[in-house]
Amino acid sequence: MSSSGRILDQEPSFSHLPGILSAMPSKACSVALASAGAYAAAQAFLAPSAPQVSREQQVRHLRQQPAEAATSSSCASAGALALGVAAVAAATAQSKRAVRRQVVRQATATAEKTEKAFAKMPASVKPGVVTGKALVDLLNYAKENEFAIPGVNCVSSSSINACMEAAKKAKGTVMVTLSRGGGQFIAGKAADNTDDAACIAGTVAAALHVRQVAKLYGVPVILHTDHCQKAWLPWFDGLMEANEEYFKLHGEPLFSSHMLDLSEEPLEENIAICKKYLERMAKIDILLEMELGVTGGEEDGVDNTDVDSSRLYTQPEEVWQVYEELSSVPNGNFTVAAAFGNVHGVYAPGNVDLKPVILHNTQKYVKEKLGCESDKPMSFVFHGGSGSSLEDIRYAIEAGVVKMNIDTDTQWAFWDGMNQYQKKNKDYLQAQIGNPEGPEKPNKKYYDPRMSLRAGEEVMADRLVQCMEDLKCIDRL
Incomplete structure (x- = not known):
C-alpha cells in the first residue's frame, strides 16, 4: 500500500x-x-x-x-x-x-x-483466463462431454476480441492463441527484434490485453502460445520469464499453456526437451502441449509441405513413451498433438487423408499399459483441420480431442468482413471529402479504421461460432 x-x-x-x-x-x-x-x-x-x-x-x-x-x-x-x-x-x-x-x-x-451462468462447468472454472487446476478441469470436462475447444491464432487486439465475442455468443469457451510471428507483429514490424525482443514483448503485451478484458465477456478463456520449434526456444524462454514474474505477483502464470513443437527432432530429444521444460512449467501451473509426428503444409514460417507422408501418422508406442516420461513430472500437466494425417492450409474436403482411428487405437493402447478404467487416458489436440470432413472431426473428438486449431477459416473471415465493408461503402472511401451526398460532405466516419476493423471482427466472430458448432462447443457453460 x-x-x-x-x-x-x-x-x-x-x-x-x-x-x-x-x-x-x-x-x-x-x-x-x-x-x-x-x-x-x-x-x-x-x-x-x-x-x-x-x-x-x-x-x-x-x-x-x-x-x-x-x-x-x-x-x-x-x-x-x-x-x-x-x-x-x-x-x-x-x-x-x-x-x-x-x-x-x-x-x-x-x-x-x-455459478448460475456456469451451471454446467466445473466449479473451479470462472470467467476470464483459466489456469492451473481450473484448466485441467475444463479440458477433462471437454473430454468427458465430447466437445473440443477452438484454438484461434490471433495477431491483433481485434482478432483477440472477435474470439471472445464468439465464445460469448456461443456460450462456450475459446483458446486465444499467439504465435512467435504474431507476437512480433503485435509489437510492430519496425521494433528491434534482437534476441527475439519484439516477439517476446508483443506476445506478452497481447496476453496482458486478454488478462484485462477477458472477464468482461463472461466466458472462460485459455491463453496459449502455438508452435515453437527448437530454433525458437529463446522466445519460449522469454515467455517463461514473464510467467514466473507474473506468478510471483498474482499466484498464477500469465499464460494458461504453451506449445513446444519439436516434432522435427528425434523422438528421444523431443521428449527430453519437453520434459525439461515441463519441470519448470509445473512449478507455476502451466500446461504443456507437445507435438508428435508432423503436421503437413505450412504455417507461420514452418514449412512441411514436402515431408515424408509416413511422418504424418503417429504410432501408439510413441504416445506411450511420451506419457511415461511426462507423467513422471510432479504436478505436470500436458496434452499431445499426435499426428493422424493433419495438414496446415486450405484444402477442399476429401483432399486431406485423416485417420482419426489412430487416436482411438492409441487410447486403447495406453489404457492397457496403465490398466486404468478410463477409456480416454490421453488428452489430444487436433492441428491442421482445414478441409477435414465434419465426420472426421467428430470422430476425432470422440477419441479424446479437447482442442482443435482454427486458423485459416477465421483469418479469411476477418479479411472478408473488411472487404465487404469496403465494397459496400466504396463511394465514401475514395477521398476525405466528397461522396454521393455532395462534393463537400466529409467521409471520416467511413474511413475511421474502427469501422472496417469492426466489420472484420463481426464476420470473424460469426464464422467462429459456426466452427464451435462443428466442435460441439455450444451452450457448454
Whole structure:
C-alpha cells in the first residue's frame, strides 16, 4: 500500500494540542476558530436535524472574548476539536464497515451469478483466463462431454476480441492463441527484434490485453502460445520469464499453456526437451502441449509441405513413451498433438487423408499399459483441420480431442468482413471529402479504421461460432 494509503488508515491524535496552544497564546484565537468549525461539522454529522450555529456567529462570539481568556479558550476549543474529530473518525470507521459489507454482498452476488451462468462447468472454472487446476478441469470436462475447444491464432487486439465475442455468443469457451510471428507483429514490424525482443514483448503485451478484458465477456478463456520449434526456444524462454514474474505477483502464470513443437527432432530429444521444460512449467501451473509426428503444409514460417507422408501418422508406442516420461513430472500437466494425417492450409474436403482411428487405437493402447478404467487416458489436440470432413472431426473428438486449431477459416473471415465493408461503402472511401451526398460532405466516419476493423471482427466472430458448432462447443457453460 502507498504511504498515502497508510496515512488515511491511521487514527488521528490531538492530545498534544493544548500544550501547543498554551505555548502560543498569540495564535489561540485562530486555532479556536478552527476548533469551532470542526466542532460544528461534527455536530452536523452526528445530529443533522439539530439547530446549527452559523460560522459567522461563531466568529463574532470569539472576537468578543477578552484577550486574557485566549489561552483557556484555546484549550477548550482544542478539546472540542478532539471530540469532534474523534466522533468523525468513529463515524468514518462505521462507514468503512458499511462499505466492506457492501463489497462482500456484491462479491457474493457475483459469485452466485457466475455459478448460475456456469451451471454446467466445473466449479473451479470462472470467467476470464483459466489456469492451473481450473484448466485441467475444463479440458477433462471437454473430454468427458465430447466437445473440443477452438484454438484461434490471433495477431491483433481485434482478432483477440472477435474470439471472445464468439465464445460469448456461443456460450462456450475459446483458446486465444499467439504465435512467435504474431507476437512480433503485435509489437510492430519496425521494433528491434534482437534476441527475439519484439516477439517476446508483443506476445506478452497481447496476453496482458486478454488478462484485462477477458472477464468482461463472461466466458472462460485459455491463453496459449502455438508452435515453437527448437530454433525458437529463446522466445519460449522469454515467455517463461514473464510467467514466473507474473506468478510471483498474482499466484498464477500469465499464460494458461504453451506449445513446444519439436516434432522435427528425434523422438528421444523431443521428449527430453519437453520434459525439461515441463519441470519448470509445473512449478507455476502451466500446461504443456507437445507435438508428435508432423503436421503437413505450412504455417507461420514452418514449412512441411514436402515431408515424408509416413511422418504424418503417429504410432501408439510413441504416445506411450511420451506419457511415461511426462507423467513422471510432479504436478505436470500436458496434452499431445499426435499426428493422424493433419495438414496446415486450405484444402477442399476429401483432399486431406485423416485417420482419426489412430487416436482411438492409441487410447486403447495406453489404457492397457496403465490398466486404468478410463477409456480416454490421453488428452489430444487436433492441428491442421482445414478441409477435414465434419465426420472426421467428430470422430476425432470422440477419441479424446479437447482442442482443435482454427486458423485459416477465421483469418479469411476477418479479411472478408473488411472487404465487404469496403465494397459496400466504396463511394465514401475514395477521398476525405466528397461522396454521393455532395462534393463537400466529409467521409471520416467511413474511413475511421474502427469501422472496417469492426466489420472484420463481426464476420470473424460469426464464422467462429459456426466452427464451435462443428466442435460441439455450444451452450457448454
